[in-house]
Amino acid sequence: MxxxxxSIPEARLLLASLRSVGYNEETAIADIIDNCISAHANEINIQFDWKKQRIVISDDGFGMSDKALIENMRIGSSDPCKIREDDDLGRFGMGMKTAAFSIGKKLTVITKSxxxxxxASWDLDSIPEIGWNLIIRDESEISEFTSQIDHQGTVIVIEKLDRVIDIDDEKKAKSKFYRIANRTEKHLALTFHRFIEENNLILKLNNNIVKAWNPFILENSATQELPEESIFSEDxxxxxxxxPYxxxxxxxxxxxxxYQAAGGxxxxxxxxxxxxxxxxxxxxxxxxxxxxxKEPAYNLARIKIDITSxxxxxxxxxxxxxxxxxPSYVREAVERAIDICTEASARVYNSRGSYSKSNVSAPNLDYVWEQRKKNGRYSFHINRKHSLLNNLNKQLNDNGRxxxxxYLVLVENFAPFMLSGVTDSLHKGKSDTEIDNDSLEYKVQIKELTNLINKFLSLGFDKEETKSTLFEMPNYRHLREEIIRLVEDANA
Incomplete structure (x- = not known):
């Protein structure tokens, strides 16, 4: 038998380990802000309060019910293997707690929904006496913060800032406190710049609006946007x-x-x-x-990589x-992008002022074809960002585009090298018969096929011709049954 x-973990030792995960102050606060953004906050305020020696983060997001708050205050409140929503910035369900503990010993969350x-509160000094129990405070103790919440929202208060404030020298401690605030503002301006720019998120630190810092300097017309590449994971x-930029x-x-601001x-x-x-x-x-x-000649090379949870x-x-x-499946593509981007950076960097965007871009005029790798399957596509193609698209209406x-999809699929079997010899991944209907690649291709079928039928081509044409396309021939279904379901 x-x-x-x-075997219950010893609280003091476990919490000491959690406090030493490796956050600095600015990454810790950024991790807490992730929760605010996931709660669909429109405005987030961070206060470095020296007088009361605390850091307060408040938002106007959805807020939480009492049950949800207790669950979220539990250390390890979510499964990292769980499929998350596209806008969820969480990972392990530990970020807010461990981030807060890396700054101070006391964490209080007040929320309204x-x-x-x-x-609910964690006070690390109290755990040896009360055990793994959250502290629920009287309304009178939190009235200062409830008044800050309008219809909904959350306030996070971090106190007992033993990792931030050195009480032995108050003058130095205060100076350090506000240096951390300054570093935090710069870190948030970069970390969340896309939310500030694209979602109109308002971030304030000590009542000052945090201005986004976009590392790709898109507001300067001389910034070059090199061809984009998409890679699917092996599954x-x-x-x-x-x-690349x-x-x-x-x-x-x-x-x-x-110029100095663009340097970061x-x-x-x-x-x-x-x-x-x-x-x-x-x-x-x-x-x-x-x-x-890193070399000075590569200073102008910056590459954006987008991934999801x-x-x-x-x-x-x-x-x-x-x-x-x-990951290994993107290494080749990333290294190729690095080679191209750094080479272009060196040309511009060494141009000694004679550089112009037009003459530097000229060598890219022949960049007509792109090679892509999706789920182990290679394919070739026309560079949709080519300057001549962009110019032509601007002259057309929506229907013309x-x-x-x-037509470009037809060109891509019936190019001689696509029909010659060259791409088949490059395939090292799944066979064409292995189709995962739940995969992102499958969904993208079904959407592409649907758009093509609707366009071909709207131009007067009948269903039989549309089907036979799609059957011959190397990029879609593994989806024969889907093609038949989509054509039959389409309105002629």
């Missing part, structure tokens, strides 16, 4: 989008102030490299993944959401 002996206010469930030569900035808070050399975004939230800033070393395991996203590892796009 198997004997079982319960459906006009009902709930609160077809996750897509990785690689977008080459920033302008120093002479293309309006002032030296603008830590300077040009630090900010060159790859930027990995998970659900549009920055995870990694300025790395070459040990493929090359479906890629967490592949990329080995850690609890802090500040480190990741490059759709017709041109359908």
């Amino acid at each position: 198997v004997k079982k002996v319960q 459906n006009s009902i206010v709930s609160n 077809g469930c996750a897509e990785v989008i690689i977008q 080459v920033l302008p030569h120093k002479t293309k900035f309006a002032s030296d102030v603008d 808070p830590k300077g040009w050399n630090y900010h060159q490299g790859v930027y990995v975004y998970r659900n549009r939230r920055l995870i990694i800033c300025g790395t070459w993944f040990d493929y090359i070393k 479906a890629s967490d395991e592949d990329w080995k996203i850690d609890i802090k959401k500040s480190t990741a590892s490059l 759709e017709t041109l796009a359908a």
Whole structure:
């Protein structure tokens, strides 16, 4: 008979380990803000309160019920293997707690949902006496914060800031406290710049609006956007989008102030490299993944990589959401993008002021075809961002652009090298008969087929001709049954 002996972790030692996960103050606060964004907050306020020696983060998001709050305050409140929503920035269900503990010993959350206010606290000093029990405070103790919540929202209060404030020297401690606040503002401006720019998220730190810092300097017309590439994971469930940029030569900035600002808070050399975004939230800033070393000539090379939470395991996203590892299935594509981007950067960097975007872009005129790899299957596609094609699209109306796009798909699929079997010889992944109907790749291809079928039928081609044409397309021939179904279901 198997004997079982319960072994409960020693609270003091476990919490000491959780406090030493590796956060710094700015990454800890960013992790807490992830929860605010996941709650669909429109405005988030961070207060570094020296007088009361605390950090307060408040939002106008959905808020939580009492039951939801208790669950979210539990350490390890979500399964990292669970499929998350596209806008969920969480990972392990430990971020808010471990992030807060890395700053201070006391965490209080006050939240309001459906006009009902709930609160719960962890006080690490109390755990040896009261055990793993949350503290629920009287309304009078939290009235200061409930008054800050309008119809709904959440307030997070971090106190006993033993990791931030050195009480032995008050003057130095205060100076350090506000230096941390300044660093935090710069970190948030980069980490959440896409939410500020794209979602009009309002972030305030000590009542000052945090202005987004976009590392790709898109507001400068001399910034080059190189061809984008999409790679699907080996199981077809996750897509990785690689977008390289080459920033302008120093002479293309309006002032030296603008040039220095484009270099970033830590300077040009630090900010060159790859930027990995998970659900549009920055995870990694300025790395070459040990493929090359940072050189001054590469200062203008910055590459944006977009992944989703479906890629967490592949990329080995850690609890802090500040480190990741490059999966093998994208390494070749990322290294190719690095080669192209750094070469273009070196040309611009060494141009000694004679650079112009037009003459640097000229060598890309022959970049007509792109090679893509999806789920082990290689294919070739026309570069949809080619300057001549973009110019032509601008001259067409919506119907004309759709017709041109359908014609380009025909060109791609009936190009001689696609029909010759060249791409078949490159296939190393799943066979054409292995189709995962739940994969992202499958859903993307079904959408593409649906659009093509509707366009062909609207142009007067009958269903039989449409089917026979699609059957011959190398990019879709593994979807024969789906083609038959989609054509039959389409309106003629």
